[in-house]
Amino acid sequence: MEYFKIIIVGGGLNGLGCAKRLKENGVEFKLITEDIGGRIKISSDGETNYGAYYITADCHNIMPYVEKVNIVHFAKAHFHKGKECKKCEECKEHYHAYSLRMLKHIPAGIRLLIELFKFRRHHQKVRKQALNVSYQELIEADPYLRNYYHQKAGDFIKELGLESLTNEYLEQFLWAAYFTDPRDVSTAIFLGVLMTLIVPSYSFKFYFEKLVAPFKDWIILDSVIKVMRSGDWKFRLETKSGKIYECDILVLATPMDIANRWLAKPQKIKGGINVNYYHLRGKIKKEYDVAWYNFFPIEEETVISRESNGTYLYFYGQKDNIAKYFESWEIIYKDEWRPALFFLGDEYVNENPESNLFLANDHNVPSTEDAFINGQYIANLILKSITKVGS
Numbered sequence: 001m002e003y004f005k006i007i008i009v010g011g012g013l014n015g016l017g018c019a020k021r022l023k024e025n026g027v028e029f030k031l032i033t034e035d036i037g038g039r040i041k042i043s044s045d046g047e048t049n050y051g052a053y054y055i056t057a058d059c060h061n062i063m064p065y066v067e068k069v070n071i072v073h074f075a076k077a078h079f080h081k082g083k084e085c086k087k088c089e090e091c092k093e094h095y096h097a098y099s100l101r102m103l104k105h106i107p108a109g110i111r112l113l114i115e116l117f118k119f120r121r122h123h124q125k126v127r128k129q130a131l132n133v134s135y136q137e138l139i140e141a142d143p144y145l146r147n148y149y150h151q152k153a154g155d156f157i158k159e160l161g162l163e164s165l166t167n168e169y170l171e172q173f174l175w176a177a178y179f180t181d182p183r184d185v186s187t188a189i190f191l192g193v194l195m196t197l198i199v200p201s202y203s204f205k206f207y208f209e210k211l212v213a214p215f216k217d218w219i220i221l222d223s224v225i226k227v228m229r230s231g232d233w234k235f236r237l238e239t240k241s242g243k244i245y246e247c248d249i250l251v252l253a254t255p256m257d258i259a260n261r262w263l264a265k266p267q268k269i270k271g272g273i274n275v276n277y278y279h280l281r282g283k284i285k286k287e288y289d290v291a292w293y294n295f296f297p298i299e300e301e302t303v304i305s306r307e308s309n310g311t312y313l314y315f316y317g318q319k320d321n322i323a324k325y326f327e328s329w330e331i332i333y334k335d336e337w338r339p340a341l342f343f344l345g346d347e348y349v350n351e352n353p354e355s356n357l358f359l360a361n362d363h364n365v366p367s368t369e370d371a372f373i374n375g376q377y378i379a380n381l382i383l384k385s386i387t388k389v390g391s
């Protein structure tokens, strides 16, 4: 058995943010993880992102580790028959974001844009403080954000008169971002994802080597299979490779469904959303042969993106319908996210349920940038707790 004062489990942006901050403050730890990157997962040729797909120019914390690749924009999307769409020549195959049919949505679009600018101001303010204060406290202290964290987007859509715009454009665009009906997520998530309408957004390459370089010798690639309490309030961890580790302070930087398995009192968490995907090369059918993104009515639970190297990412919900979209194909990679995101509900996770146990995850505010900030916030909590014990 090996002993370390601090162990972090999980090498996604939460775990790595925590590790970075501790290292900068001269605090030693071990990071045990199944992989580096977690839900930022890149194809073996380094060209295609299978998890997090885009970042906005507002992601200042992760920007030093990121190379922007392509602009991701609504204008690059082709929409296939929304709910309100009758069979007509104009939309037999697909319609573009900026087509004549958009004209009728201009008043709703303006109302939405005003709200997006407001939301951005509040979210940016919270992000600036979130290295030192929890997202929960910051959101609950801001009446605007609090309201939107707890409100369902379906109600917001009705209040703002966005139904028609949502039926024809937003629901298709948003299914591609979080794989469910946008009316079922919170207004905060709804607006957060739509930031890409007002802030330049990019597909990206993440340079994990640069981020982990200062602490790469403190990383152990392994899978934790059991977490137990030892008698003197230490944690004992068992791994898949048969190793046992003990620590005084434990950071669980895994998604909440996994962390919950090991908590003395599992926490109530939001519902997760599952999705499956293929990365493939092949011949797409003529009606889907568009420059970038094919968005579909949500019932179809599909998004297809043509990547810059000519390969395709095909995400789908329950039903694999590959033959509907492709004439021929060769699978480069196939996998699933179970779950991809926790977007259904408005519960908060308590990040410090016991004095020496910390939960670093994207449950309360999901996104790459917020995960990285949150991990650093958890490190700051640990630094405070160590200083308190030491003094």
Ligand SMILES: Cc1cc2nc3c(=O)[nH]c(=O)nc-3n(C[C@H](O)[C@H](O)[C@H](O)COP(=O)(O)OP(=O)(O)OC[C@H]3O[C@@H](n4cnc5c(N)ncnc54)[C@H](O)[C@@H]3O)c2cc1C
Binding pocket: 009, 010, 011, 012, 013, 014, 015, 032, 033, 034, 035, 036, 037, 038, 039, 040, 050, 051, 052, 053, 054, 055, 177, 222, 223, 224, 225, 253, 254, 255, 258, 275, 337, 339, 340, 341, 360, 361, 362, 363, 366, 367, 368, 369, 371
């Ligand atoms: C399909 C998809 C699309 C997305 N799109 C975007 C997007 O466009 N923009 C955006 O900002 N965000 C997006 N996200 C969300 C973003 O990826 C996450 O919010 C963020 O990466 C979460 O980081 P994390 O560190 O909290 O969790 P994760 O990245 O999930 O990290 C968890 C870590 O824990 C490790 N782990 C799990 N179990 C164990 C175990 N038993 N033992 C050891 N290690 C373990 C994993 O290996 C992993 O390294 C997307 C996510 C998905 C899945």
